[in-house]
Amino acid sequence: MDPRFYQIAFLASFLGLGIVFRDFSVGFSQILVVLVSALAVQVFAIFKYRLAWASLRSAIISSLGLLMLIRTQSFKLLALASALAILSKFVFRFRGKHFFNPTNFSLAILLLVSPEVWISPAQWGEEFLIGAWIAMLGILVTHKSLRNDVSYSFLGFYLMFLWLRVSYLGQPHSVFFHQLNSGSLLLFSFFMISDPKSTPDHRYGRILFSGLVAVVAYWIKFKLYNPNALVLALFFLSPLTPLIDKLFPSERFEWPTSNRREIIHATSSNFHFKFPSVSNFWVLRILRRQS
């Protein structure tokens, strides 16, 4: 099954619980604006670039991620954020691969440009987040199909920095655990930096990339005192992805239900983060048809 379904299920239930129990100030109208705007752009792209309808799933994931993080009083900005997220996939491409995570791109641009947008990183609360961390790790462990090495290596680096800082300052260790109490950190680790489409193709590249993001995020958070450090760090470093791909070339990632054209790009895969059985099947069929 397309792992994006798990992501949609997780995000939707997390968002739903947040709205019901945590007063996320996200209402029906906000959800509608974001979804309609994202899906409209995606549908346009489907026709223009002859993409698979399954790509709508990615647009839903981007919208849900955006809804959980972005806060603004302006519906225009919400619609713009959502459209920008999807558009970024088709505008910022290098050799047929987009290098910004859509949600991250639009969040960062709006945070940098508009004074009307903010993120409330602490609004989930501790109890809620403990549950979410467990659920997320559970999903990752049971569904290896989700490419999760970036999440692990990013968390490894970033949490190590946090731990070292707490130890150096002589703060109680409860401070470290308190710092995990951030919805942004969780969503960022599992839904933004882990985006298999926009991160480097090779595992070494991804580890290098996540390390760089962790360093820059730490610097922005503790030297510039900006609470949106994670989002900004990923945004500034994403353009490095094509360079890292050049350094460590590897197979391009494809979702298991991608359309033909993309599958042909992927070709014979000996790359085990993909779904060899499924994609090989498709490749075979396509090849047969072509012949």
Next chain:
Amino acid sequence: MFSDYRGEMKDFALVIPVPEVLTREQINVGDKALIERVDAFSAPRLVEYFDSDPCEPPMVYSMRSMGAPDGALAKSGPASSKSLGVTIEAQYTVGEYDILILGAKESSGLEKWLTENGYKLPKGASKALEPYIKQKLKFFVAKVNLAEQVKSGFQYLRPIQFAYESPKFMLPIRLGMVNSEGPQDMLIYAITKKGRVETTNYRTVKLPTGMDLPLYVKNKFADFYRAMFEVSHHKENKKVVFLEYAWNMGWCDPCAADPLTDEELRKLGVFWMTSPFNPKFPKVRPGIVPPMQPQPEAYITRLHVKYDAEHFPEDLFFQETADTENFQGRYVLRHPWLKEAKCEAGKKYFKELKSRRIKEAETLAQLTQWKMEEITKEMGKEPSPTSDEKTPTKETWYQNIFK
């Protein structure tokens, strides 16, 4: 910063980490009345509505409001330590305070220096000072200059104000936990240009608001507020910061106190307002000051936090958001219509009145965890309309004569 320090003036001292060496111009001793004004303006409030004759639909209502008494304000500081590595970066007497700005290299050095200089330091002070020293913060140390205090003629310690620029929007609360007995209450009034302020490392939660309560709460509003805050605090596992008020400072509806004037805002530190706004507030109805155009660039957020070392391991970090949605802690008292109302609507009204009373009592019990029996006892008997359709048997003139 204003603290409700209780004890001998000569024993008072406070230590606050500050991001830089403050010059004399950056420090001021303020006016307690100003803080009381902001407190009164932003306090949770009661609104009274008077039900109209149910048989005459057009609504006429009058309204009064009153502010809640202030909660306990701010915090008191610890004190003390000397010797190696401690530098006196600056020294001033401002108002009744002797102020030192200290730089330190080591927490044990600072602790020793303070102790040797007559500051009583609680146990664990060194451990609490360490993170601030390592973050290269300076220490603002103030104690009361008794001679100046007598000259000033004040019976209390006036608030200390300081002004500085820093990207670090935070409040160091950890130091104050060292010598406190139990949890401390703190009210934070943040006045900003754009919108609501929230904590970025603790959940900011809105205080329960908008409920209909029994009429007797009017005389016990302070008790009600305290009990309700306590219950909410426990419900959120003692880990959140409460939002009590968020509003543009140019207007209020209902007003717990008049909006602050230009002059008052400036004295509180609102330095950016270029065009003075009209300090004469037009009142359309008593208790309401309508929004004016243009609205002043001053938005107030009132946060209330009750903290202790266990539940607040980290200092409070804030951010200003673009949220300008109004929020206030507001509780409603509805005075029933108790005159004659014989129409259909009237009958229905009196029927509903009963369930309304029960609901009000239940809401109060839920918010404060006061016992239902006590509440119903305090509420007294159900008031009956002066003349009801079942008019009580007419009193005769001789009934009371020989009693």
